[in-house]
Amino acid sequence: MGKKTPEINSSSTADIAFLLLCYFLMTTTMDQDMGLQRRLPPMPDKNQKVEDQKVNRRNIIVVKINSADRLLAGTEPMHVSQLKDKIKEFLTNPANDPNLPEKEEIEIEGYGPCMVSKGVISLQNDRGTSYQAYIAVQNELVKAVNELRDDWAMANYGMLYSKLDEDKQGIVRKAVPQNISEAEPKDVAKK
């Protein structure tokens, strides 16, 4: 009988593996990129004549941020924290105020006729506005719309928007649209 080959001492493999494990534990980042999603409007065609986009005056609210990060919503200056309620009032128009946006009856597939606000939020900024202020305002606008969607979903389905299934979410999105237009940049200095 030949010599027995000695078994390799395996007691330290665990240590080695632990060391490697610790290394990967430290270096790994599970971060997920999060952010606000937006769709930019396509570039207007040069040959095409600029259509008269006749949006009724009452259907539009202009949110402006100047270079000192001050905010103007509609006609009044305000703080970012007040913006959400202003936008919600603008989009719901609870008292059918003639100065606030009109509503239109739209047939939504899978739900039926529904009164949908025609309000559009137009966001304008200066070149000197800080990105932080811009994101803060964008965030408030999204928050206002999200809360309205939650309200609508609660009233019609008894559930929050995020808990609904895909189809119903689509219906809610149609019933409470997110119409935020990022206006063409204007050169303030030239004016």
Next chain:
Amino acid sequence: MSRFKQKEKRTVPQPPSGSLSDIVFMLLFFFMVTTTMRETENKVMVKLPEASEIVKLERKDLTSYINIGTPVAHLQSQYGNDSRIQLNDSFKTVDEIRDFIAAERDAMSEADRSFMTVAIRADENTRMGIVTDVKQELRKCSALKIMYTARKSAE
């Protein structure tokens, strides 16, 4: 013969440690697989703005990143401390975004091109001027799906 059994010294048997290394290796492979090494070096300092209504980025592989911010400390002597745009690994000007987007788009499969997202990672103190320029440029190359990267605000 003793009447009383001699008290045995009972010791808790050692748990078998033979499979320990297997378990650890399994964990190790998990982390090795999930870990993603950073591909590009950050040349600009980006402190993301805070926001609360943020959503997850759906397809990471279909996303191109545009970093905007001031150059990191050791590059400031060379590039100054004005906000710069970083694409992939180097500083670029606004005009070069078009080539960058075209290159990114070519690298994707035909079916995925319409889902392409451009994530704008800008520092919170960046002026909107440069961001607006970038946005205009993106509109020109019709990369319309964008995302303002932000971090979750602690509320």
